[in-house]
Amino acid sequence: MQAPSLLCYFLLLSLCTELCPAAGGAGRRQRRRRRMMMMHRGLRRNPRAPGMELLGRSIPLINIDDSVMGVFDSLVGLGEHESTYSVLPGKKGQCTANGMIMFDKAVWSPKPCVTCLCSKGEVICDTAMCHPLKCPQTIIPAGECCPVCSETASSLDSSIISLDDISEMSGDSPDPKDLNTTSVLPSSPTQMEKHELLPTEVTEIRDKDSHKKGKRKRKGKKHRQRHKGRRREKLPVPRTVAAGDEQYESDEDDDGAFRIPSHFPIPVPPIEAPPLPSGCSTSDTTVSCINAKLTQIPPISDPDLTSLDLTGNSITTISDEAFNGIPNLEWIDLSKNNITSPGIGPKAFKILKKLKRLYLDGNMLVLIPSELPSTLEEIKINDNQLHAIDEDGLKGLKNLVTLELEGNKLSEANVSPLAFYPLKSLSYLRLGRNKFRIIPQGLPATLEELYLEHNQIEEVSEICFNHTRNINIIGLKHNKLEEHRIAPLAWINQENLESIDLSYNKLYHVPSYLPKSLLHLVLIGNQIERIPGYVFGHMRPGLEYLYLSFNKLTDDGIDPVSFFGAYHSLRELFLDHNELKAVPFGIDEMRKLRFLRLNNNKIRTVPPERICRTQTNHEDEQDHSEEENEDSHLEHVHLENNYINTRQLSPHSFSCIRSYCSVVLKPQKTK
Known part of the structure; x- marks a missing residue:
C-alpha cells in the first residue's frame, strides 16, 4: 500500500x-x-469591469460590418507614452503594433490624442473628437487635446456654459512636451446632421463620439481655479441614453470627465452676494451691523437668516427689493437711522412672511409703513414724527400683540376711532409722549396694558374703558388730571384692573371710585392734602401697594378710617416727602405691612402705640396683642430726615420689628 x-x-x-x-x-x-500601467497612466480600478485594471468609459466597438464586437475601457491622458509592459507570446487574439506583441484587450497610445485597442487580433484606434466652440479665438492649452476659448476673447454667454467649460476641472495637466499643441482637431457633427447621414456614416460618427467622450482631458489647476466660483455644486442634468451607451456621474475625486450632452443648456449659477461691510458681524442666524456707518441696507443673501440688527446707522431708504435675499427674517431692528416714509417702498416688507418683530425707533417716519406682514407680533415706532393713523394704517395686523408709538405727534384729532379695530390680539399699547387730551377711542377689547404718560390728558370719561374688560394696567403719569374730571363710572366696575399710575398730575385728594379690583395705586408727585375716609373700603381683595410720596399730606388730612378696607391687605405704604408731624393712625392695624416710608417729613416722636401695638392690663387682651405682635411682617421702616430725638424714643416703639437694623433713624434734622 x-x-x-x-x-x-x-x-x-x-x-x-x-x-x-x-x-x-x-x-x-x-x-x-499592472503596476507600470498604474504608474504611467494614473489609472484606478473600474468598478464596472472588475476583471480589468484600467479605468475609463465603456465605449462600443464597431467592426467594419457595423456589428458591435465588445466594450473596452478607454484611457484618459496617455500622451505619447507607449506600452512599457511585455506580453507573453502565444496567447489567442494578440496583436502586433510597432514591432511589439500586444495581448487581447490591451490599450496604448501611439501618439497624442490617439488611443488604440487590441481586440481579438485586430488593432482599433480612435482619435479624440472636440466639441465645436463659438468664440472668435481659440487655443489648445498645455495638456489638452481640444481647443478652448482664448482668455482675450469674448466672455462666456450670460445664460449658457459650453460643454468644455463644465467638463472635468480636477487633476494635474500632463507634461507639455508629451502633448501635440499645434493643430485644432475637427469638431463632431451636430445631432441634426447625424440623422441626415447614411447608416455607415452614422456608425462611424457614433464610434468617434464615443471615443471622444472617453478621451476628454483633465484640465489643469489654473483652469480649475478660474472656474471655482461657478463650480459650487453639480446640477443633475437629464439626458437620453442611446442603446449601448452607459451613463457616468462626475465626482470631485474622479479622473473621468463630467459627461453632458453638448446641446443641453446649463444655466449660470446665481452671483454670490458681496461680503458684509466692515463693522458687521454674524453669529448663527443673526447679522449685526450696529453703528457701522451704513447708508443703505447691505445686500445679504441668506435664507437661513432670522435676525438683522442695523441700529445706529445712516440708512434713509428701504427699497422693495431690500429683503429679497433674506425672506425668512423674524426680527429686524432699524432703530436710530434716518428713514423717511417716502423712502420706504410700498412692498418693502411684504416678502417677509415670517417677520414677528419690527423696530423703527428714532427715525423720521410720518406714517406707519404700509403692507406690513400679518405675522407681526411686535412693532416699535417710538420717537418718530407720526402725525396720523387712519383706519387702514394698521390693517391686517391681526396677530399684533405689542404696539409702541411713543414720542410722536399723535392726538385724538389725527388717530381714527377705527385705527385699532384690526388689532384682534393687541394686549400692550404705548402712546406716551404724544398730544392726547383724552383717552383714545376704539381701544381693542383684548388690551391688557395701556401707557399714556407725558400727554395732556385732562379727563377720564365713563365710556373710555367700556370695551376693555381685560385691561390690567393703566399708566397716566405726567398728565393734567384732576380728581373731579375722573368719571365715577370710568373704571370702578373693572374686574381685572389691578394697577393705576396717576403720578405727577393735578390731584388734591386721593380719587374716589377707584376700581374695586385695584391692588397697586401710585399717586407720587401730586398736590394731595388728604386721604378721604373709606376710599379703599369697596376694594376686593384689597389694596396692597399705596405710594403717596412727594405730596402735601398733613396730620389733618389722614382720618382714622382713611385706610379702612386696606388694613388687612397693605404690604407697602409710602408717605415720605410730605408734611406729617406725627406717625398716622392706623399703621399698627396693618398686620401684613412689610415696608413703611415716613422719611422726610416733620415727625418729632414715635409713640409706642403708633407702629407696634402696646400691651394692655387685661390678660386676655395681652395674650391677643402678643400673638399679633409675633405675627407682624414689618421688615423696613424709614424715619430719617425728620426731627426725632432718638434718645427719647420708647423701647417699645419698634417692639414688633424683629431686627433693629431694619429701622432707619439717621440722620435727623435739627432747627
Missing part, C-alpha cells in the same frame, strides 16, 4: 516543479505590468 502512495507523491512533485516557475513568472510579470 505504501509503494503506490509514494509513487503518486513523486509524480505530483515533479508536475509542480515544471508548472510552478512558469505560473510564478507569469504572476510576477502580470503584477509588474
Whole structure:
C-alpha cells in the first residue's frame, strides 16, 4: 500500500516543479505590468469591469460590418507614452503594433490624442473628437487635446456654459512636451446632421463620439481655479441614453470627465452676494451691523437668516427689493437711522412672511409703513414724527400683540376711532409722549396694558374703558388730571384692573371710585392734602401697594378710617416727602405691612402705640396683642430726615420689628 502512495507523491512533485516557475513568472510579470500601467497612466480600478485594471468609459466597438464586437475601457491622458509592459507570446487574439506583441484587450497610445485597442487580433484606434466652440479665438492649452476659448476673447454667454467649460476641472495637466499643441482637431457633427447621414456614416460618427467622450482631458489647476466660483455644486442634468451607451456621474475625486450632452443648456449659477461691510458681524442666524456707518441696507443673501440688527446707522431708504435675499427674517431692528416714509417702498416688507418683530425707533417716519406682514407680533415706532393713523394704517395686523408709538405727534384729532379695530390680539399699547387730551377711542377689547404718560390728558370719561374688560394696567403719569374730571363710572366696575399710575398730575385728594379690583395705586408727585375716609373700603381683595410720596399730606388730612378696607391687605405704604408731624393712625392695624416710608417729613416722636401695638392690663387682651405682635411682617421702616430725638424714643416703639437694623433713624434734622 505504501509503494503506490509514494509513487503518486513523486509524480505530483515533479508536475509542480515544471508548472510552478512558469505560473510564478507569469504572476510576477502580470503584477509588474499592472503596476507600470498604474504608474504611467494614473489609472484606478473600474468598478464596472472588475476583471480589468484600467479605468475609463465603456465605449462600443464597431467592426467594419457595423456589428458591435465588445466594450473596452478607454484611457484618459496617455500622451505619447507607449506600452512599457511585455506580453507573453502565444496567447489567442494578440496583436502586433510597432514591432511589439500586444495581448487581447490591451490599450496604448501611439501618439497624442490617439488611443488604440487590441481586440481579438485586430488593432482599433480612435482619435479624440472636440466639441465645436463659438468664440472668435481659440487655443489648445498645455495638456489638452481640444481647443478652448482664448482668455482675450469674448466672455462666456450670460445664460449658457459650453460643454468644455463644465467638463472635468480636477487633476494635474500632463507634461507639455508629451502633448501635440499645434493643430485644432475637427469638431463632431451636430445631432441634426447625424440623422441626415447614411447608416455607415452614422456608425462611424457614433464610434468617434464615443471615443471622444472617453478621451476628454483633465484640465489643469489654473483652469480649475478660474472656474471655482461657478463650480459650487453639480446640477443633475437629464439626458437620453442611446442603446449601448452607459451613463457616468462626475465626482470631485474622479479622473473621468463630467459627461453632458453638448446641446443641453446649463444655466449660470446665481452671483454670490458681496461680503458684509466692515463693522458687521454674524453669529448663527443673526447679522449685526450696529453703528457701522451704513447708508443703505447691505445686500445679504441668506435664507437661513432670522435676525438683522442695523441700529445706529445712516440708512434713509428701504427699497422693495431690500429683503429679497433674506425672506425668512423674524426680527429686524432699524432703530436710530434716518428713514423717511417716502423712502420706504410700498412692498418693502411684504416678502417677509415670517417677520414677528419690527423696530423703527428714532427715525423720521410720518406714517406707519404700509403692507406690513400679518405675522407681526411686535412693532416699535417710538420717537418718530407720526402725525396720523387712519383706519387702514394698521390693517391686517391681526396677530399684533405689542404696539409702541411713543414720542410722536399723535392726538385724538389725527388717530381714527377705527385705527385699532384690526388689532384682534393687541394686549400692550404705548402712546406716551404724544398730544392726547383724552383717552383714545376704539381701544381693542383684548388690551391688557395701556401707557399714556407725558400727554395732556385732562379727563377720564365713563365710556373710555367700556370695551376693555381685560385691561390690567393703566399708566397716566405726567398728565393734567384732576380728581373731579375722573368719571365715577370710568373704571370702578373693572374686574381685572389691578394697577393705576396717576403720578405727577393735578390731584388734591386721593380719587374716589377707584376700581374695586385695584391692588397697586401710585399717586407720587401730586398736590394731595388728604386721604378721604373709606376710599379703599369697596376694594376686593384689597389694596396692597399705596405710594403717596412727594405730596402735601398733613396730620389733618389722614382720618382714622382713611385706610379702612386696606388694613388687612397693605404690604407697602409710602408717605415720605410730605408734611406729617406725627406717625398716622392706623399703621399698627396693618398686620401684613412689610415696608413703611415716613422719611422726610416733620415727625418729632414715635409713640409706642403708633407702629407696634402696646400691651394692655387685661390678660386676655395681652395674650391677643402678643400673638399679633409675633405675627407682624414689618421688615423696613424709614424715619430719617425728620426731627426725632432718638434718645427719647420708647423701647417699645419698634417692639414688633424683629431686627433693629431694619429701622432707619439717621440722620435727623435739627432747627
